Amino acid sequence: MTAPDPGTTTRPSRAVVRTAIRRFVVLSVVTLLVLGAGAAWVCHRIARDSALAEAQLRGATLAGTVAAPLVDERVREQDPGAMASLGAVLRRSMEVGSIRHVKLWTPEGRILWSDETPLIGRTYELEPTVGNLVGTDRTVAELSSLDKAENVSERAERELLEVYAGAQDADGNDLVFEAYYSTTEMRAREQEILRAILPVALGGLLLFQVAVMPLAISLARRVERGELQRIRLLRQTVLTTHRERLRIARDLHDGVVQDLAGLRYALPVVAAHVSDAPEAAGARDTLEQAREILGRDVEALRSLLVDIHPPGLEGTAFRDAVEDLAERTRRAGPEVWLDMPERAEWSIDVARVCYRVVQEALRNVATHADAANAWVDVTTVDRQVRVSVADDGRGLPEGVAPEGHVGLRLLATHLEDLGGSLEVAPRPGGGTLLRALVPADLPAGA
Structure with missing residues (x-):
């Protein structure tokens, strides 16, 4: 079989470039998805923290300026008139402030007032973070999972912003104000932030990828050219090796092997001219040994030729x-x-x-x-x-x-x-x- 001239090597397929571009696009899409998910998470955190901070401020203001000053001895004794006046004020505040529920607690965990009337007068154990607000004007806020005992009637709403604020009533007694805010504003704020941040982040990355794409294609083509050159060099190398093995095999076969084979066949002729006298026995034995050695060497060389050129x-x-x-x-x-x-x-x-x-x-x-x-x-x-x-x-x-x-x-x-x-x-x-x-x-x- 005649080996082709390496100069006639056909150009390899564009698989290298296509594979490189495909990988680049896939990695770009994955990066965009990861960045989008990260941006969404960041926006959620920003909106959540902003909503909690705003809820704390509104809760502290409502507790200190509206609810606590209306609580006095009559409210503590559940006087109907005082309770009605307090309820009217707090319900009006709920209507204009996106507040879903309000509770007023004593330090002992008794509910003084609640928009959910059945809870009034009941006692629950205050959590440590809430109990620490007693006697202070600090506030805490969190996204409530509504899994506490006093949240039985609120669980259908699934998620609310829960704010606790420490305050003092009109008589100087400590109490804790609790309000639940809807998360609708927080979600709207989250979407607003997401719409502001995501286009900038993803748009910048897309522009960067568009700018880098020509470089990626150029690098892929360089790799392709390098692969083509490597294949050509490999073909040239193996072709040269193949030709050299063929030349060595041809030279051995046409030269040394033929000469040794001819000499092997000539030795019996020489032996035929040797005297049969006893003193010539050594010469005849030497010629026979030489013939056997030449036979083995010729066989070994032929085997080597098969090894060199199968x-x-x-x-x-x-x-x-x-x-x-x-x-x-x-x-x-x-x-x-x-x-x-x-x-x-x-x-x-x-x-x-x-x-x-x-x-x-x-x-x-x-x-x-x-x-x-x-x-x-x-x-x-x-x-x-x-x-x-x-x-x-x-x-x-x-x-x-x-x-x-x-x-x-x-x-x-x-x-x-x-x-x-x-x-x-x-x-x-x-x-x-x-x-x-x-x-x-x-x-x-x-």
């Missing part, structure tokens, strides 16, 4: 080539078991890399593992081809990392350059497990 690996030839590697390993001792498809569905370039992985792994099994069995598994996982070679040998020597083996280190570097990976680890149950991941879309010539 045979055709398309389709079923890949399994045949791996079977040949397994058979060579079996001759060294270990039994080899194969689990792989009958026909390779990946490209010739992927097959070459997978072949080299199996070759290096089985070489180590035969040379170093002292194993009885080895298992080779080649399968496709997602968009990668996974090559696993395991053995039941003695495993990695204590304190020796897989990177210490030159062959494995070179193989790992080659796979990393191609976008794959190599992992060597102890096998569960003993031995060693080598696992390589090879991208299924390798450039031609890898």
Whole structure:
């Protein structure tokens, strides 16, 4: 198969730019949502604090100037006339002040007056924060959940602003004024603040993103160009390596191997001219030994040629080539078991890399593992081809990392350059497990 000229590399898809822009847009939307939620929370807090402060002021004013001066001994004794006068004034204040409910408390927790008549005269335990207001002119306010015992008739309203104010009545006796305000004004104020803040915050961010978008696109295109250049360099590198391996294989085959093979076949001719005399026996033995040595060397060189430049690996030839590697390993001792498809569905370039992985792994099994069995598994996982070679040998020597083996280190570097990976680890149950991941879309010539 002729490797393509790297200069004819087609331009990769715009996936890099599209992915970068998509991520930028998604992050922008998420940022806008987070900022919007944060702005809404801030507006809620501002509106709530503002409403509570205003309610405190209104409650203190109503308690000190309206309600407390109307409370005297007659009110304390529940005189109907005094109670009616107090009620008339407080109800008018409720009508114009968005007040939903009012209560007047004694320090002992008895309700002197309430717009909810059934509560008048009842006694409840004052909370510590409320009890601390007795004898002072301070106020406290909060959003009430209306879960107290005296709130039974108010719970249908779900949420109210609750204000407590310390005061003194007309006779100088301490009391606590309580008022409940509607949250309608607070919610309206919250919306008003939100409408004022949110457009500014989100608008500013949108303008910033619009301004940054060209920069993001430019950076994405730079990444794309860098990726294109990396692919071109990779193709050039692997193509050069492939051509160099092919040249070395051709030179060995046409030169040294042919010369040695010819010499091997010439030796019997030379031996035929050697005398049969006993004194020539040494010469004949030497010629026979030389012929055997040359035979072994020629076989070794041919095996090396296959290693340097593997045979055709398309389709079923890949399994045949791996079977040949397994058979060579079996001759060294270990039994080899194969689990792989009958026909390779990946490209010739992927097959070459997978072949080299199996070759290096089985070489180590035969040379170093002292194993009885080895298992080779080649399968496709997602968009990668996974090559696993395991053995039941003695495993990695204590304190020796897989990177210490030159062959494995070179193989790992080659796979990393191609976008794959190599992992060597102890096998569960003993031995060693080598696992390589090879991208299924390798450039031609890898």
